[in-house]
Amino acid sequence: GDSVTQMEGPVTLSEEAFLTINCTYTATGYPSLFWYVQYPGEGLQLLLKATKADDKGSNKGFEATYRKETTSFHLEKGSVQVSDSAVYFCALSDLWENNRLAFGKGNQVVVIP
Amino acid sequence: DVKVTQSSRYLVKRTGEKVFLECVQDMDHENMFWYRQDPGLGLRLIYFSYDVKMKEKGDIPEGYSVSREKKERFSLILESASTNQTSMYLCASGLASQGGYEQYFGPGTRLTVT
Numbered sequence: 001g002d003s004v005t006q007m008e009g010p011v012t013l014s015e016e017a018f019l020t021i022n023c024t025y026t027a028t029g030y031p032s033l034f035w036y037v038q039y040p041g042e043g044l045q046l047l048l049k050a051t052k053a054d055d056k057g058s059n060k061g062f063e064a065t066y067r068k069e070t071t072s073f074h075l076e077k078g079s080v081q082v083s084d085s086a087v088y089f090c091a092l093s094d095l096w097e098n099n100r101l102a103f104g105k106g107n108q109v110v111v112i113p
Numbered sequence: 114d115v116k117v118t119q120s121s122r123y124l125v126k127r128t129g130e131k132v133f134l135e136c137v138q139d140m141d142h143e144n145m146f147w148y149r150q151d152p153g154l155g156l157r158l159i160y161f162s163y164d165v166k167m168k169e170k171g172d173i174p175e176g177y178s179v180s181r182e183k184k185e186r187f188s189l190i191l192e193s194a195s196t197n198q199t200s201m202y203l204c205a206s207g208l209a210s211q212g213g214y215e216q217y218f219g220p221g222t223r224l225t226v227t
């Protein structure tokens with residue numbers, strides 16, 4: 001079945017640093033790809049999405065490009081703020097899998113002032 | 114804005130109790146989902162529903178059941194709560210859009226079974 005793999009471990013970085021969180025996927029069909037964010041004590045919020053190869057999703061300074069050749073959807077932000085501290089989940093949905101969302105395990109991001 | 118609400122933010126129950134977790138969405142979405150979230154395991158799908166009175170098992174349905182009598186409401190039932198069901202439970206709703214299949218999440222219910 002479809003699956004999503006995120007890099008292991010939390011990410012700790014200083015304010016204004018560059019953030020990258022890696023995400024790779026395995027899918028049988030033509031998935032749509034998503035990044036969700038979970039702030040402390042809250043549910044998940046959709047951060048950005050891309051629905052076909054070479055699409056770039058962007059929101060709140062975050063970007064991710066759908067790379068079919070490398071089956072990747074890495075999340076990037078050029079200059080993080082303390083308020084970006086959260087857990088970030090990569091996910092995909094695939095029509096061939098009844099549109100279920102498959103999630104990665106998430107990455108805790110801690111931004112230090 | 115889509116709104117998904119869950120009946121409780123925090124819940125403490127005893128082993129063996131029957132537990133109901135309620136979820137309501139206000140956007141007329143056909144599809145609703147229940148997940149549990151545990152450290153190191155991410156989100157795991159328990160059950161989902163594509164329509165009223167329809168339900169499908171997810172990846173970890175054992176020990177749970179669901180009910181969807183109305184389109185806007187999706188209930189998760191723990192028939193006999195056990196300590197290994199202590200977790201954060203997240204409800205979501207969504208529909209298949211041309212731009213991909215998005216889900217919208219509620220704030221979660223943190224359930225502790227003692």
